[in-house]
Each structure stands twice: as C-alpha cells, then as structure tokens.
Amino acid sequence: MDVTDKIAVVTGGGRGIGRGITLVLAGNGANVVVADINKDGANEVAQEVIDIGRESIGVKLDVTDQLSVDKAVEEILDRFGRIDILVNCAGIIASPDWEGRDRHNESDWDINYEVNVKGIARVTDAVSLGMKERKYGKIVNIASVSGRQGTLTNIPYGVTKAGVINLTQAQALELAPFNINVNSICPGLVWTDMWGRIAEQWGKSRPQWEGKSGREIYEETVLVRTPLGRDQTADDMGYAVSFLASDYAKNITGQSLNVSGGFFMN
Numbered sequence: 268m269d270v271t272d273k274i275a276v277v278t279g280g281g282r283g284i285g286r287g288i289t290l291v292l293a294g295n296g297a298n299v300v301v302a303d304i305n306k307d308g309a310n311e312v313a314q315e316v317i318d319i320g321r322e323s324i325g326v327k328l329d330v331t332d333q334l335s336v337d338k339a340v341e342e343i344l345d346r347f348g349r350i351d352i353l354v355n356c357a358g359i360i361a362s363p364d365w366e367g368r369d370r371h372n373e374s375d376w377d378i379n380y381e382v383n384v385k386g387i388a389r390v391t392d393a394v395s396l397g398m399k400e401r402k403y404g405k406i407v408n409i410a411s412v413s414g415r416q417g418t419l420t421n422i423p424y425g426v427t428k429a430g431v432i433n434l435t436q437a438q439a440l441e442l443a444p445f446n447i448n449v450n451s452i453c454p455g456l457v458w459t460d461m462w463g464r465i466a467e468q469w470g471k472s473r474p475q476w477e478g479k480s481g482r483e484i485y486e487e488t489v490l491v492r493t494p495l496g497r498d499q500t501a502d503d504m505g506y507a508v509s510f511l512a513s514d515y516a517k518n519i520t521g522q523s524l525n526v527s528g529g530f531f532m533n
C-alpha cells in the first residue's frame with residue numbers, strides 16, 4: 268500500500284468516497300490534489316491532507332467540461348510537475364429533480380453518461396499524456412456494484428457504471444504499452460450524500476419504504492443485501508485504491524474489484 272511521495276489526483280475528492288480515498292492515500296504517503304466541481308469542498312479536504320503532513324491543493328474541476336479539465340491538469344502540473352496516480356471518483360446518480368419523480372427521464376441518461384463515463388474518459392485522456400511520456404502511471408476508476416448486474420437503483424446510473432467497467436478494460440489495453448495500470452473498484456453501500464439521494468427517491472416512490480427515514484432505508488438495505496452484515500466506508504475504498512495504485516499491484520490491470528461485503532461476488 269506504500270505510495271510514498273507519489274503525486275495523486277482524486278476527482279470528486281471534495282466529499283464522500285473521494286474524501287476517504289484522498290485521506291487514505293495521504294496516510295500512505297502520497298501528496299494528493301483534490302479536484303472537484305465544488306471548490307470549497309476541495310479546499311477543505313486539501314487542508315485535511317496538509318494537516319496530516321502531506322502536500323495538497325484544492326482544484327476546481329468539472330469533468331463534463333473539456334476546458335475545465337485542461338485548465339485543472341495544467342494547474343496541477345505547474346505546481347507538482349507530474350501526476351503518478353489518478354483516481355476518477357467524481358460521479359453522479361441522477362439529475363437534480365430525480366427525488367421528486369418515480370422514474371428516470373432523458374436528463375438522467377444524459378447527466379449520468381456525461382459525468383460517469385465521458386468524465387472519466389476526458390480526465391484520463393488529459394492526465395495520461397504525461398504518464399505516457401514518463402512510462403509510469405496508476406489509474407483507478409470508481410465504478411459500482413450497480414454496474415455488475417442490472418438493478419433498479421436508477422437504471423441510467425447502473426448502465427453507466429457497467430460502462431465504467433468496460434471503459435477500464437479498454438483503457439488498460441490502450442495504456443499497457445506505456446506501463447500504465449488501469450483498474451476499477453466497485454463500491455457496495457457507503458452512506459454519503461449520494462446514498463441520501465437514493466434513499467429519498469426510494470422513500471417517495473416505493474410503497475415498501477413509505478414512512479421510513481433515509482437512514483432506515485439504507486440500514487435495512489445493508490442488512491438484506493450484505494452477507495457480512497455491515498456497510499462499507501469511504502476508507503474501505505481508500506484501502507483498495509491504495510493497493511491498486513501501489514507497485515504491489517504492478518501486474519494487475521483491466522480488473523474491477525468489488526468492495527461490497529459480499530453483496531456482489533461476480
């Protein structure tokens with residue numbers, strides 16, 4: 268898990284799973300750039316990294332906007348000179364009014380594809396240019412167990428997460444000649460703002476959850492779905508990412524690892 272003095276970038280690092288991954292990478296010795304559409308969140312997490320003794324900056328990044336991606340990468344290279352590790356964690360579940368609807372619509376398809384799939388492709392293409400020149404890089408994409416099998420969580424979301432698993436394999440093939448490893452992890456159930464949105468939408472649209480709080484819906488889902496009987500944490504994702512981003516995993520590429528307490532085993 269040693270990533271000492273590596274320069275890592277975590278997209279979507281301003282809260283939730285991305286924050287956990289950022290802090291675990293920093294705890295394992297990396298200097299970590301926190302890149303997020305929410306600059307304030309990015310800055311706060313960057314300060315947490317500095318507080319544990321590693322270097323960091325918060326960077327404004329919108330993965331749906333090529334200019335924003337190019338500008339962010341330039342800013343990071345100006346400050347750190349290189350990027351060794353890229354974690355593509357920025358993700359979205361649905362468009363903003365989803366909680367008020369009982370089913371997905373056209374805008375859910377668009378936003379999921381823009382952020383979850385094209386966002387990873389855009390950032391990876393920009394960051395891997397320097398990795399290719401230096402013949403070194405570790406890329407970890409955050410997919411989901413929702414990409415392993417069709418689910419009703421939110422159909423466009425699951426489809427795009429299946430896309431992330433496929434994209435990871437294609438990127439691994441494309442970048443292998445440059446000694447760049449590309450893998451993904453598939454988180455199971457982690458209580459974050461995103462899960463808060465899922466629970467709210469389920470609470471409003473599914474009769475079996477009527478009258479339950481978001482947290483109750485989440486906890487019951489964990490018990491029913493998870494053989495190990497417990498939910499996962501953002502730190503759990505950080506441990507898996509740290510391994511895949513370390514040289515201990517130098518012969519692992521194109522793989523997707525479930526970190527789900529046994530929820531999914533494929």
Ligand SMILES: NC(=O)c1ccc[n+]([C@@H]2O[C@H](COP(=O)([O-])OP(=O)(O)OC[C@H]3O[C@@H](n4cnc5c(N)ncnc54)[C@H](O)[C@@H]3O)[C@@H](O)[C@H]2O)c1
Pocket residue numbers: 278279280281282283284285302303304305308328329330331356357358359382409410411412453454455456457458459460461462
């Ligand atoms: N929470 C779970 O149980 C769970 C399960 C499986 C997979 N995941 C995946 O983990 C990742 C993180 O999820 P989370 O639960 O922490 O969600 P979250 O909503 O709490 O955090 C998402 C982060 O991504 C950022 N972001 C959103 N759109 C962006 C954009 N266009 N450009 C840059 N940053 C953007 C947000 O500002 C936020 O900081 C996502 O890819 C999600 O699909 C989460």
